[in-house]
Amino acid sequence: MHWRERLQALFGERAQFQGDVLSEHGRDGGASAGFGPFLHTRPSAVVWPESAGEVIELVRIAAEAGVPLVPRGGATSPWGGALPVRGGIAVNFSRMARVLEVDPTTQTVTVEPGVTWNRVEEALLAHSLALRLLPTSAPRSTVGGWVAEDGAGLGSYQYGYLHSNLQSVEMVTATGETLRSAGNDLRLVCGLEGITGLITRVTLKVAREAPLSVWALAYLSQAELIRALHLVFDSDWPLWHVAFRNAEASNEAPVGANRHGFADDMGILVLMSRDPDRHALDAQVDALARFTGGRVLAPHQAVAEWDDRFAAMESSLVIPGALQRRLVLPRYGLTPLVEDLAELQHPVALQGVGVMGEEVAVHAFAPSFLSRRQAERALATLEERVGRYGGHPYSIGLLRAHEAARILGPRQMRELIAWKKRYDPRHLLNPGKVLPSPGISWRVRAALAWSHVVGTPGPAAVPSRPEGERVRPETRVS
Ligand SMILES: Cc1cc2nc3c(=O)[nH]c(=O)nc-3n(C[C@H](O)[C@H](O)[C@H](O)COP(=O)(O)OP(=O)(O)OC[C@H]3O[C@@H](n4cnc5c(N)ncnc54)[C@H](O)[C@@H]3O)c2cc1C
Known part of the structure; x- marks a missing residue:
């Protein structure tokens, strides 16, 4: 029996082979925007398994027929990880x-x-x-x-x-x-x-679960914002979450945050704690602001920062994968990085979170007023500087597979290649992702070069993403 018939027999209506649903499964949260003629990302089929047992059956059918399988969650990843680049079966886990x-x-x-x-x-x-x-x-x-x-x-x-x-x-x-x-x-x-x-x-x-307390501090000076961040990292404050963004990110609401507009032109430091003793931290946050020239925002403005945590996801704007970066940087790299960015001809919107006081995970994207060419140049410089200060990109997906050796390092690469030889020598599981694939890597480069020449502009011009769920857990916040 042909693999399509076998899928039909096993999954019935939960296997689809034609129609708009195939095109929908060829798009994601950014990478697919503006690929042009070089990269076709339409699967040959979409399947919705309902149990681990069905996944096993699906894998067996695909393996016997030599058909690729491309897993898909919410498709929010902007690096093309969920895109089928060799046809095959999109496995929708919804x-x-x-x-x-x-x-x-x-x-x-x-x-x-x-x-x-x-x-x-x-x-x-x-x-x-x-x-x-x-x-x-x-x-x-x-x-x-x-x-x-x-x-x-x-x-x-x-x-x-x-x-x-x-x-x-x-x-x-x-x-x-x-x-x-x-x-x-x-x-x-x-x-x-x-x-x-x-x-x-x-x-x-x-x-x-414990109630969350939130503080937000506004800074006109980026250098002072970073100094405040270091002081927080050096402290023993019982914080759950530490986030920051520069003025360019504030101004890119709602892709950045600042949906209410009270942080225009300002860098923001957000601190969150589940510690029951809010008052002790109130005093320390006040002292931090005084010492670093920041302004503690009113409590309702701080809570709005929390309310806006999903603003970018809930907006219909999508940043093309090529116009953003996710990077990890040792905390001490942040000061020279921000100094360098101040010298750049074109600014970069930067938002980041502290990771255990040791590192920052940074999301950088191009402000919407930059041209495609300016944006790419600014982001390339940013990434080069992050490397210089001991950082590296993360999230490889499709777009960065040609850099996997550099990002993963030789040891993990060797291990991964050995694993693939043992379990998946034909690269049926999500081909073209993480490990470079000769037939696909050049297409990705060509697609990126094409979008560069055609010149798709910044975030606002990119087609909107489908509606997200509106589930909002009732976290207690003050
Ligand atoms: C507005 C916005 C905010 C974001 N915030 C963050 C953030 O705070 N931190 C962060 O790290 N990232 C963030 N991201 C990136 C992305 O959303 C996350 O990495 C996200 O968790 C991916 O989940 P997803 O369900 O959308 O996965 P998808 O995009 O569907 O898939 C991601 C990868 O996982 C694979 N995959 C999916 N399901 C399975 C499965 N069952 N088995 C095996 N492989 C599977 C896919 O093939 C693909 O390679 C953000 C993205 C956007 C657009």
Whole structure:
């Protein structure tokens, strides 16, 4: 039987082979905007599995027929990780979206991969628990998608990167085997965008829920903002989340934040704590502002910063993948980086989160008033400087696969290549992602060069993304 017939027999209506749904699965949160004629990202089929057992069957059918499988969560990743570049079957996990077990004793939650982060938070709150960390794409992005991407987000100041907060992950390899990873083995799952396996179940470590206190400080001087950030990093304040953005990011609302407009032309430092003693921190934040020339924003303005945490996700604007960067930088690289940026001819919008007081995870994007050429030049300089100060890009996806060796380093590359030889020698799982693929890498470069020549401008001109979920967990904030 042909693989399509086998899928039809197994999945019925949950396997589709034609229509708009195929084109929809050829788009994502940024990379697909402006690819032009060089890169076709339409799958040959879309399948919606409902259980790990069905995923195993699906993998067997695809493997026997030699058809690629491309996992897809909320498709918010801007680096093309969820795009099918060799046709094949898009595996849409939206019907594997259950919260399976909340365990208050061990403080863990076990979920299926297609559940959104906000849904998990909502389920946890009913048990007086909360996520340790979540991405600012939480209304739409899925647990499986973020595990496959890895990264930092809200809460990373206290809890670090996502991979440090996973109890275990189950995935189905291209051979149809189910592997359960924990501890150090998670390095063969996290950040690898599904090329080692389709994630079918995740157990997350979670925390006790406690009300959040929020402070926001405004700065006219970028240097003072960074000085304040260092002082916070050096302190022993019990903070859950530390975020900052420069004035250019404030002015790019709502792609940046500042939806209410009271932070125009100002850099912002946001501090959040779950510590019950808010008053002790009130006094320290006041002292910090006095010492660094910042202004403590009114409580309702600070709370608005929290309310705006998903503003970029909930807006319909999309930044093309080529016009943004996600980078990790040791904290001491930040001061020289910001000094260098001040010298640049064209500014860059910068927003970042502190990761355990050691590093900053930075999201940089081009302000919408720059031309494509200016934006690319500014971002290329930024990335070069980040490298100079000990940082590196993260999230490889499709767009950066040709730089995988540099980003992953020789050891992880060797390990990954050995894994692929053992489990997926034909590269059926998400081909073209993370590991460079000769037939695809040149197309990506050509597509990027094409969009450069055609000159798609900044964020506002890019087609809108589909509606995200409007789940808003009722976190207690003051
Ligand atoms: C507005 C906005 C805010 C963001 N904020 C953050 C942030 O705070 N921190 C951060 O790190 N990133 C952030 N991102 C990037 C992105 O949203 C995250 O990486 C996100 O978690 C990806 O989840 P997703 O469900 O959308 O995955 P997708 O985009 O669908 O997929 C991402 C990758 O995971 C793979 N994948 C998906 N599901 C599975 C599965 N079940 N098994 C195996 N592989 C799978 C896909 O093939 C792809 O390679 C943001 C993006 C946007 C647009």
